Each structure stands twice: as structure tokens, then as C-alpha cells.
Amino acid sequence: MLHDALFIERAAVRFLVACMDGNIVGIISFGPCNDDIIKCTGDRLRYVGELGSLYVLPGYQGRGIGSALIKAMANHLAERGIDSFCLDSGFRHAQAKWLHKFGPPYTTVQNYWGPGSVHMVWYCKVADYVG
Template sequence: MTMKITRPKKEDEKEILELFETTIKKAFKDEGIKEDEQGMKEEIVSKKQSLKKDFQTNGRERYFLIAKKDNKIVGTVSFGKSNDLINKITNNEYKDIWELATVYVLPEYQGKSIGKKLFNSIILSMMARGIEEFCLDSGYKKARDHWTKKLGEPTIVEKNYWGKNAHHMIWKRKIEDISIEI
């Protein structure tokens, strides 16, 4: 099985949108919030809008990469301007910081270093653009645990944002402090 990390093409859009639906629904189920239909729909719509922004601006305002294994899209990652929630929690302190986002890997492909390769590739893409720091956020427990292991303690913890013991975390990091694992 060969894997490629590449920029998405317009003809990839439908498959990417299906990936968002699958992975976001699974994340909500794993978090025990699958009954939050509205929140799930909003998350999916937000990711669709991000992808649309990439296509509209040719990656200038939102820049996606996709992972393909045997011509099947199995993961995504992106960066763009920080999202509304980050800006709300930080009182717009991070509004000019690029956000690393939309890290999704199909469930059956998780644990196979695809996310790591996407992360490394997006960091290199950010470096190539001269981006010196980034932020990322998560409210999903599994993702919070992953990012804490990968990036260390979050810069900001908004306690109980999503409910009791359901915190929202934001990391801000300098690119020069990130190790690329090969």
C-alpha cells in the first residue's frame, strides 16, 4: 500500500466531505455526545466551509493537505486563520495566528502514523510560507490527550466549557520548537 500526501483537487471534494461526516460522527459517538445532532452538524458544516475556502482562494486563506492510500482519501489536515472559538476564548489575542486544524483520519486507518505524516507535512508547509507560530484547539477528549502527548500541556484550558470535566484546550507553539518525526 502506498500513501501520498498532496493538495486536494476539486474532484476530491465529495470524498473529503464523506470523510468529514464519518470522522466527526465517530468523534461525537466516542465522546458520548452523539445525541448533540446540532453540534455535529455545525462541526461538519464548518469543515465543509473550510474546504470551500481552500478551493476559492487556492490555499491562500485555508490550506488543506490530504492523505491518500491506494487512491482512497484517508485523512486531512489544514491551516488557516484562527477559528471563532479560539478568538472568543482568547479575546482575539490569537486572531492573527495561523491555526492548525481539520486533522481527521478515517477510523480504520488510525494508529498507522497517517496523522503523524499529515502533521509533519503541514508543519513543513507552514515553514515554507514563513509562518513562525501556530495554534490549535480541541474539545474532544481523545484529541486533547493526543495533542497533550504530542505538544505538551496546553497554553489555555477553558475548564468545563463543554460540560462537567469537558474542557476546551488551546495550544500555541512556535514552529521552531516542533520536531518533525520521520
């Protein structure tokens, strides 16, 4: 995805990066929603773009970098006339962060990755995250 975003003029996925002291410390993407979101929502969010690839280096976490990336991407989406996005997670650690940041998920699928696993999908309005 990153290769296409860098080298294809009209790539479907766009990335924003956070830099500190000349180093990339975080990244976020926006593009077409993934197959898991399509499957988990019964195709209801197929045409809603997905906020994804949100990563902040461990030594930089807890400094608001992830929140700043979300806000910057929301501003970028608003400028492009995009009014909503979705995101998903099957990882408990990430789910806890997203529950705090985005509230209750749009849908939850039990046992998606196997017994005892939970996959969550959020549907969000861009306007709630611009600033």
C-alpha cells in the same frame, strides 16, 4: 472551507490530504483561528493561524498518518515563513492525543461547553514539527 480552498485561488484555508491506494485516508487544514480560540485566549492568538481539520479514517489510525500530516503542514508553513500555529479541542479523546503530541496546552478553560467540560488551546512553534 474545503470548497473555498479548492475553488478560490487565494482562499484563507489550505488543506493537505493523505492518500493510500488511491483513497483519501487523512486530511489537515491551516487557516485563520476560530472564534473559540480567540475567546479562550482573550484575543491573544487572533493572528496566529490554526491547524485544524485533522482527521484520519478509523481503519488507518495508529499508522503515523496524522503525524505525517502535521509534519507536512509544518514544512509547508515553514516554507511560507510562518513560525507558529495554534489548535484547540473540546473533545477528551482528541485532547489526550494532543497532550501527547503537543504537550501542555497554552490555556485551558473549564466548563466551556457546559459543566464538567474542558476546552484546551495549544500554541506551537512550527520549527518543533518540521523535518
